[in-house]
Amino acid sequence: MKIAVVGIGLIGGSMALDIKTAFENVEVIGVDKNEKNAKKAKDLNLIDAIGELKDLQNADVVIVSVPVDVSIKVLSEVLDHVGENTLVLDTGSTKEKICESVKNHTKRRNYLAAHPIAGTEFSGPEAAIQDLYRGKTMIVCEVEKTAFKLQEIAFEIFQKLGMRIRYMDPHSHDKHIAYVSHLSHISAFMLGKTVLEKEKNEKDIFDLAGSGFASTVRLAKSSPAMWSPIFQQNKENVLETLTEYIQNLNEFKNLIEQDNFKKLYEEMENTNHIKNVLNGIN
Incomplete structure (x- = not known):
């Protein structure tokens, strides 16, 4: 062959x-x-x-x-x-x-x-x-x-x-993949950007970063030459996922500002259900 x-x-x-x-x-x-x-x-x-x-x-x-x-x-x-x-x-x-x-x-x-x-x-x-x-x-x-x-x-x-x-x-593919793949890469890139801009002393990042940070930001090492065109081609779906993601981040921020940690706990507890979903996939 x-x-x-x-x-x-x-x-x-x-x-x-x-x-x-x-x-x-x-x-x-x-x-x-x-x-x-x-x-x-x-x-x-x-x-x-x-x-x-x-x-x-x-x-x-x-x-x-x-x-x-x-x-x-x-x-x-x-x-x-x-x-x-x-x-x-x-x-x-x-x-x-x-x-x-x-x-x-x-x-x-x-x-x-x-x-x-x-x-x-x-x-x-x-x-x-x-x-x-x-x-x-x-x-x-x-x-x-x-x-x-x-x-x-x-x-x-x-x-x-x-x-x-x-x-x-193809349409369903691009819509669903925006949530489970494209959004996670955007999150990693922006987490990396946020930390790099705040922590000018890179030694502090490496001294303090644990496995949680490393695994979360891992995708920020991905090739921009590959991912920028993906975001461009899937623009509408990516924007939809970002809008929902930003809304959830703002709600999380508001709960902290309001000292509503009971509700914050409930939100995180409800989201823990994702481990059952992922276990089913794996």
Whole structure:
């Protein structure tokens, strides 16, 4: 099986690693406009060779794992170059605008809109890790628009990577993911900003910060080059979640100002229910 990865970072690199482990006789070609990234990926054995878009015509599967603003531009070009029986899937954290961008492409049937709910705060080829996807969810959108035999190839890959499949339309995907992913990244970025602006002496931060702070602010280490386009593409849903989040923060602040700690306790106790929800997911 010949795999091509367009954008060889954490997501694409990790998927390449796992596919090479899960399947026999796999050759992985890496396509990346950043020559250093491509060379690093080859040095790390994430890919077997460095290629170009013109090489995609011979690929069985093409994985597009670039920032979502780049994906809108690149995905059509990828479809232009692939063969009639090539599966193309992307891994973007937004789906509505990406799906819209190729809805009229002559090879739309080759494309499967996908979003793996997996990742870390790190980026680049050196961030790729084995088994990133095991036990994680792969959201698939507009599956009915993908050729059935190509669907089968995709689902075999997801199954061998140990992933669960969840079907969702692009609009619902972007709305829900704004709450459970995009908002948490915004919160981490702004918590980090608040602390950095207040604590000018960085030594104090590291001396006093415990595991709670470290885990909460962890996502602030994520790549702005990846996340800024996500917030732009999902602007309406992100603004809706932010409005609700800010309202809850203001209510929390008001309760403290009013010395209403009984109500504050009740609010936190009610929110503790989330651990039951998360235990059900895990």
